[in-house]
Amino acid sequence: MKREPFFWISVSCGIVIMAFIILPLLQLITAPSLGMLKETIQDKDVVRSIWLSIYTAGLAALISFVLGTPLAYLLARSAFRGKRLVESIIDLPIAIPHPVVGIAILSVAGKNYWIGQILSELGVRIMGSVTGIVTVLTFVGLPFYLNATKTGFEGISPRLEKVSRSLGASMFSTFARITFPLAWRSMLIGLIMCCARAISEFGAVVIVAYHPMIAPVLIYERFEAYGLKYSQPVAVWLVSISLILFFLLRILTLHKVKE
Amino acid sequence: MITIRGLNIDLREFQLRNINLEIAENEFFILMGPTGAGKTVLLEAIAGLIPLMSGKIFIGEREITGLPPEKRGISIVYQDYALFPHLTVLENITYGLHFHRTDKTHAEKRLDRLLEVLNLFDLKQRFSVNLSGGEKQRVALARALMVEPKVLLLDEPLSALDPNFREEVRNALKRLHQSSTTTFLMVTHDFVEVLSLAGRAAVMNKGRIEQTDHVKEIFEKPASPFVADFVGMKNLFEASFHETYAVVSGLKIEIGRIADPSLHYLAVRPEDIIISRETFSSSMRNNYSGIITQIDNQGFYYEIEVSVTNVSFKGLITKGALIELGLEEGIPVYVSFKASAVHVF
Numbered sequence: 001m002k003r004e005p006f007f008w009i010s011v012s013c014g015i016v017i018m019a020f021i022i023l024p025l026l027q028l029i030t031a032p033s034l035g036m037l038k039e040t041i042q043d044k045d046v047v048r049s050i051w052l053s054i055y056t057a058g059l060a061a062l063i064s065f066v067l068g069t070p071l072a073y074l075l076a077r078s079a080f081r082g083k084r085l086v087e088s089i090i091d092l093p094i095a096i097p098h099p100v101v102g103i104a105i106l107s108v109a110g111k112n113y114w115i116g117q118i119l120s121e122l123g124v125r126i127m128g129s130v131t132g133i134v135t136v137l138t139f140v141g142l143p144f145y146l147n148a149t150k151t152g153f154e155g156i157s158p159r160l161e162k163v164s165r166s167l168g169a170s171m172f173s174t175f176a177r178i179t180f181p182l183a184w185r186s187m188l189i190g191l192i193m194c195c196a197r198a199i200s201e202f203g204a205v206v207i208v209a210y211h212p213m214i215a216p217v218l219i220y221e222r223f224e225a226y227g228l229k230y231s232q233p234v235a236v237w238l239v240s241i242s243l244i245l246f247f248l249l250r251i252l253t254l255h256k257v258k259e
Numbered sequence: 260m261i262t263i264r265g266l267n268i269d270l271r272e273f274q275l276r277n278i279n280l281e282i283a284e285n286e287f288f289i290l291m292g293p294t295g296a297g298k299t300v301l302l303e304a305i306a307g308l309i310p311l312m313s314g315k316i317f318i319g320e321r322e323i324t325g326l327p328p329e330k331r332g333i334s335i336v337y338q339d340y341a342l343f344p345h346l347t348v349l350e351n352i353t354y355g356l357h358f359h360r361t362d363k364t365h366a367e368k369r370l371d372r373l374l375e376v377l378n379l380f381d382l383k384q385r386f387s388v389n390l391s392g393g394e395k396q397r398v399a400l401a402r403a404l405m406v407e408p409k410v411l412l413l414d415e416p417l418s419a420l421d422p423n424f425r426e427e428v429r430n431a432l433k434r435l436h437q438s439s440t441t442t443f444l445m446v447t448h449d450f451v452e453v454l455s456l457a458g459r460a461a462v463m464n465k466g467r468i469e470q471t472d473h474v475k476e477i478f479e480k481p482a483s484p485f486v487a488d489f490v491g492m493k494n495l496f497e498a499s500f501h502e503t504y505a506v507v508s509g510l511k512i513e514i515g516r517i518a519d520p521s522l523h524y525l526a527v528r529p530e531d532i533i534i535s536r537e538t539f540s541s542s543m544r545n546n547y548s549g550i551i552t553q554i555d556n557q558g559f560y561y562e563i564e565v566s567v568t569n570v571s572f573k574g575l576i577t578k579g580a581l582i583e584l585g586l587e588e589g590i591p592v593y594v595s596f597k598a599s600a601v602h603v604f
Contacts, residue, residue, distance in 0.1 A: 079271075159341040162308050165328040166335045167406055168358030177357075181345050 025239075032233040040233035045218065050238055053215040054245065056130060057198035060137035061191045064145035069187070072146050073179075076153030094143050098203025105136055105208055132208040137198035145187075145194040152186020153179070188253055192246055199242050260284040260442045261410060266304065266314030268466075273300045275466045278314070282459075287436050287443045289453050289474070291489070292463035298446040301463070302412045305444070306333050318409055329358065334403035338415040340395040342387035348398050349383040355406035366405075373401040376438070377431055393424030397431060404435065413445035417452060432456060450491070454478075462486045480602060487526045492602070493562075493573040494532065498525040505603065508569045513544040515598030524604050531600035532574030534563055535593045536584055543595040547572075551588050554581070565594050 032040075040046055075087065093101065109126035110116045119126065126132040156179060164174040202216040210217060215238040223231035261282040268275040275297050282288045290298045303309045305316060307328035315324050323331050334355075343351050352373065356366055374380050377397040387395055396416055403411055416432070417425045433456060436443050447453060453460055453474055461471040462485075470482040481487035487495045498505040500518040505511075505525050512525065538546060549567035560575045563586060572594050576586075586592065 157339070157341060159337050159339065160343060162303070162306070162328070163335060163337070163341045163402075164343075164354070165308065166306050166331070166333060167355035167402070168329045169354075170327075170329055170358075173358065177354075178343060 028232060029236055029239070032229075032236055036233050037236060041237060045213070046215075046234050046237065049213045049215045049218040049234075050241060052130070052133070052212055053199055053238065054241070056133045056137055056214065057141070057195045059134045060141045060198040061145065061195045063134070063138045064142045064194050065187070065191060068142060068146045068190075069149060072149035073153050073175075075146075076150045077158065090143050090146050092143075093140050098140070098201065099207055101139055102136060102204040102207025105132075105139065105204070109135075126208065128209045128211055130209075130212060133205055133212070133214060136204045136208050137201055140201050140204060141194035141198040144197050145190040148190030148193055149183070149187050152183040152190070155186070156182045185253070188249070192249060196242070196246065199238075260286070260319060261305065261444065262315075262317040263305070264315045264317075266301075266316070267312045268297075268300060268304055268309060269312050270300065270309070273297050273466065275300055275304070278468055280461065280468070280471065282442060282444060284319075285436075285440050285442055286459065287445070287457050289457035289460040290444065290446045290463060291448055291453060291460055293448065293489070295465075296463040297466040298463055299414050300466075302335065302414050302444070302446060305410070306335050306412055307331050308335075332406075332408050333410045333412060334406060334408040335412040336396070336399045336403050336414065336416050338419050340387070340392075340399045340419075342390075342395055342398055342402075344387055346386075347383065348379060348385050348387070348390070351387070351398055352379075352401045352405050354402060359406055369405065369407070373404060376434055377401050391424065392420045393428055396420060396424075396428050400428075400431065400435065404439070404441065408441055410442045410444060413443065415446050415448075417447070417449065429455065450478075462489055464489075480604070481526065482604060484524055487524070487602075487604075491528070492526040493529045494527040496525050496570065497523060498603070500603065505601070510547070510568060510570050512601060513598045514601045514603060515544060518603050522603050526602045526604070527572070527596055527600050528602075529562065529573045529575045531596050532572055533595045534565065534574045534576060534584070534586070535595070538593050542597070544598040545601075546593060546595045548591060548593050550591055551586060554586065554588055563592075565592055567594060 075083065096104075106127065107113065108115050109119060109132075111120065116126075124131060126135060160178050160182075161174050164178045165171070169177065200216070202220065205214055206217055206220070213221070215234065219231045219234045219238070222234060261280065263278055263280040266275060266278040273295075278301060290301065292298050300309060304311060307323070307326060311324065315322060317323065318332070343354065346354065353366075353370065374383070377400060379394075379397055379401060382390065382394060382398070387398070390398065396419075400416070413432075417428055420428060429452060432443075432445075436456075443456075445452075445456070457474050459472065460474050460477055462469045462477060464485050470477055470486045472480075472482075477486065478490050481490055481492060484495060496507040498507045498512070500506075500514075500520045500522055503515060503517055504513050505518065507525060514525075533543070538548075547567040549565040549572070551563060552566045552571060553562075553564040555562040555564070557575075560577060561581050563574050563576060563581075565572050565574065574594065576584075584592075
């Protein structure tokens with residue numbers, strides 16, 4: 001059967017896109033020698049920064065989970081005036097340039113603003129602290145968790161919850177026995193996306209906290225100070241460890257489904 | 260058993276206005292009405308799933324207006340089954356037991372009986388994706404009845420089923436109703452279901468109840484033009500009444516009794532209209548000659564429209580009769596019906 005030209009155009013575009021994504025990453029991963037990789041991972045600064053990246057991103061995802069789940073449920077289940085506005089506000093962090101996010105957060109946390117004053121009285125420091133990093137990462141990651149989870153809740157018929165209520169289950173029991181078991185997969189995908197977004201953040205973090213150094217900042221510093229060759233091994237370790245973590249999470253949860 | 264007083268509801272798409280209903284214990288009551296009449300809204304309001312604007316709902320002597328759905332003892336079955344997809348058939352059916360303190364042997368007995376009546380024994384360990392529509396609806400029924408509700412609400416439970424499954428589930432419903440003390444309140448617009456299941460029924464239109472009565476009365480003596488049209492009284496005319504006859508667009512129709520001159524409408528069911536090629540000499544008080552304007556094939560029956568001066572009557576005949584009488588559009592025929600077949604309101 002003769003294919004339409006459109007088919008071949010689609011295939012060609014697909015090949016270009018695949019190459020565009022895969023080639024740079026492949027080149028990055030294969031560039032450093034094994035010896036260099038080994039040397040890099042023994043460097044305490046590298047280990048510290050990768051660990052900091054992972055756990056601040058994890059904390060951002062955890063905060064998104066705790067604060068975001070009820071809101072995602074509300075948005076999926078109820079119609080109210082201004083719902084569109086709320087949804088647009090949630091998407092704002094995706095659209096704002098990253099350094100602007102950092103500057104905006106610093107201006108709220110500064111001494112000239114009431115939130116900053118309260119924070120400083122409580123002894124909480126945003127500038128140059130882990131708290132600051134987590135704040136920024138939550139800001140940029142939250143929309144991804146909210147949207148994925150909201151879509152998950154929307155996919156569950158409200159009638160399932162209504163039937164559950166009529167059979168004697170309270171709202172809380174209904175959520176625990178019906179809604180959550182049906183939505184947890186979407187929530188997990190939301191968490192992974194939130195985490196992935198947080199781990200890759202650079203522009204906002206570098207403004208709020210250059211130190212302590214998360215991995216992307218360290219990579220940038222090595223690149224600036226020593227050049228491409230010295231930044232590559234750190235990048236490879238960050239990418240590999242993140243990928244392995246996400247992969248493990250997926251495997252663990254897929255395993256649960258089979259049971 | 261269920262008493263609804265002055266119920267009003269305001270949702271964006273639906274409004275219910277001044278709903279009053281009394282349904283007796285263990286009655287099989289049916290709510291009829293066109294799509295968008297507010298039948299489902301009324302069911303969900305009774306179940307506590309939609310807030311009321313005003314009005315009161317009682318079950319027996321107990322007022323339940325302010326109670327959350329889980330405290331009402333009312334189960335609901337939807338058209339689309341709403342089975343929990345992550346639970347097996349058995350887990351679905353016994354779901355409600357988590358929240359009810361029930362004696363274990365009693366619950367087991369009840370489960371066995373429901374599995375038997377609804378023929379679900381072999382499906383216990385299956386998930387709902389692997390069930391047919393009829394099987395799903397039988398599971399939904401078992402789940403709803405497992406908690407021994409005082410009231411069972413059914414929202415068009417048979418509409419989504421294939422015709423052969425429909426009869427099977429309908430019979431199951433009948434058996435379940437007869438063998439329990441639960442009050443059944445079902446929404447449908449299928450007359451076969453109404454006639455075979457219900458004792459009494461109500462007809463809803465645009466958020467209001469137009470008529471509440473025994474099913475037979477609703478079909479034979481509709482209280483309003485809307486109900487008459489809804490239950491298939493196709494020959495519905497505005498009329499003026501004088502002693503024992505009525506006048507419809509200049510046509511005199513005998514009604515065989517003295518009618519209240521303040522009435523406005525007259526109706527005759529299409530199956531009470533007799534169509535013939537020659538004058539029908541019998542006790543029929545109403546005989547007219549007219550011309551066939553339309554013949555409409557309705558599957559098992561043909562609907563014949565006959566125009567008598569400016570009034571057009573619709574009658575139903577079988578295919579055999581159509582061929583035997585040699586009826587075609589445009590030929591002259593006689594239309595007759597008994598005075599007692601004329602319904603006035």
